[in-house]
Amino acid sequence: MKESLLKIFAEHPDQFVSGEMISQQLGCSRTAIWKHIDELRKNGYELESAPRKGYRLIKKGDGIHSHEVGVALKTMRLGKEMTYLDTTESTQIVAHKLAQEGAREGHIVLANEQTKGKGRLGRNWHSKQGTSISMSLILRPDLSPQKTPQLTLLTAVAVVRALKNQTGINCEIKWPNDVLINGKKLVGILTEMQADPDRVHSIIIGIGINVNQQLKDLDPEIQGLATSLAIEGGKPFERALIVAAVVNEFETLYEHYLTNGFEAIKTLWETYSISVGKYIYARTMREVLYGFAKGITNEGVLLLEDEQGTLHQIYSADIENASQ
Ligand code: BTX
Numbered sequence: 001m002k003e004s005l006l007k008i009f010a011e012h013p014d015q016f017v018s019g020e021m022i023s024q025q026l027g028c029s030r031t032a033i034w035k036h037i038d039e040l041r042k043n044g045y046e047l048e049s050a051p052r053k054g055y056r057l058i059k060k061g062d063g064i065h066s067h068e069v070g071v072a073l074k075t076m077r078l079g080k081e082m083t084y085l086d087t088t089e090s091t092q093i094v095a096h097k098l099a100q101e102g103a104r105e106g107h108i109v110l111a112n113e114q115t116k117g118k119g120r121l122g123r124n125w126h127s128k129q130g131t132s133i134s135m136s137l138i139l140r141p142d143l144s145p146q147k148t149p150q151l152t153l154l155t156a157v158a159v160v161r162a163l164k165n166q167t168g169i170n171c172e173i174k175w176p177n178d179v180l181i182n183g184k185k186l187v188g189i190l191t192e193m194q195a196d197p198d199r200v201h202s203i204i205i206g207i208g209i210n211v212n213q214q215l216k217d218l219d220p221e222i223q224g225l226a227t228s229l230a231i232e233g234g235k236p237f238e239r240a241l242i243v244a245a246v247v248n249e250f251e252t253l254y255e256h257y258l259t260n261g262f263e264a265i266k267t268l269w270e271t272y273s274i275s276v277g278k279y280i281y282a283r284t285m286r287e288v289l290y291g292f293a294k295g296i297t298n299e300g301v302l303l304l305e306d307e308q309g310t311l312h313q314i315y316s317a318d319i320e321n322a323s324q
Helices: 002-011 019-026 030-042 066-070 091-100 145-167 229-233 239-260 263-272
Strands: 046-050 054-059 082-085 108-111 114-118 124-127 132-139 172-174 178-181 184-195 200-210 279-283 288-296 302-306 311-314 318-321
Touching: 002 019, 002 030, 002 066, 019 030, 019 054, 030 046, 066 082, 066 108, 066 239, 082 091, 091 108, 091 114, 091 132, 091 184, 091 200, 108 239, 114 200, 124 132, 132 239, 145 172, 145 178, 145 184, 145 200, 145 229, 145 239, 145 263, 172 263, 200 239, 239 263, 263 288, 279 302, 288 311
Parallel strands: 082 108
Antiparallel strands: 046 054, 108 132, 114 124, 132 200, 172 178, 178 184, 184 200, 279 288, 279 318, 288 302, 302 311
């Protein structure tokens, strides 16, 4: 109901909408409308009410609403179904549950706040209320589980391109899937799947983007490591439009990938990467390697040639550019 009410205001920007019209469109009583308006005010919306004129939206609250994403989507398949939550532990958990219950390819779970956001390898992801994007995309491609890392790389490319188009801000990719601005982390990507050994049932791609946090909003644990679009761009950004831009870009790349394979995505990934074509240190579990990062394999493995000319395949490591 709240979503439908907001949609009416979005269709009448800066205008009064009469209580009668709202109650006709939503099929509810004036008292019910009044209660919803009151709830919106509690969520940070500023609404003017005037006798005989009705209600006018003056300032939006801090939610990301499905209809605001919906109007900017240009996709054929992705984002046609969306679950929006004001607060949740993790959109990944919700998406896994929905996938098990049969959610369709392209279903998106979006939250205004996560209280227990998941990073990779059991790490945390901070998603403060009203400032960041926390979304999980359910995919059902006909792929072998071995190929799913390709979708993580595709996601990083989609995010970098979408952010450039939507905000004008340039980001770069650090292997394997960190999206950074000037060495600081802006985006986290987590790919999980439900699969048999030879067949994927669903892939859940989690994307967390720091959008409107100021330095003081970042958890002390990440203040020196992280940044946001608002910090870098010097102004706030509309989160719903960024979500739509990411989904639009993702669908274009995903369709290309499903039809033509990984080659073009890999080339794009290498173009945006700050790890490839540079001398780097790779700190693995066993050793620190130094050498030239030649590229990635089709499985997303980093190829590093050391000073003796030996080629190493790096599956997991912390990477640092030698010039840093
Ligand atoms: P990661 O393991 O690469 O990054 C986690 C690490 O990044 C943390 O240990 C911390 O140092 C740092 N970090 C935590 N929060 C932030 C932040 N907001 N900005 C910058 N650095 C941070 C990356 O894992 C994968 C994250 C995926 C997050 C999405 S949000 C939607 C979906 N739902 C969910 O629970 N996770 C995914």
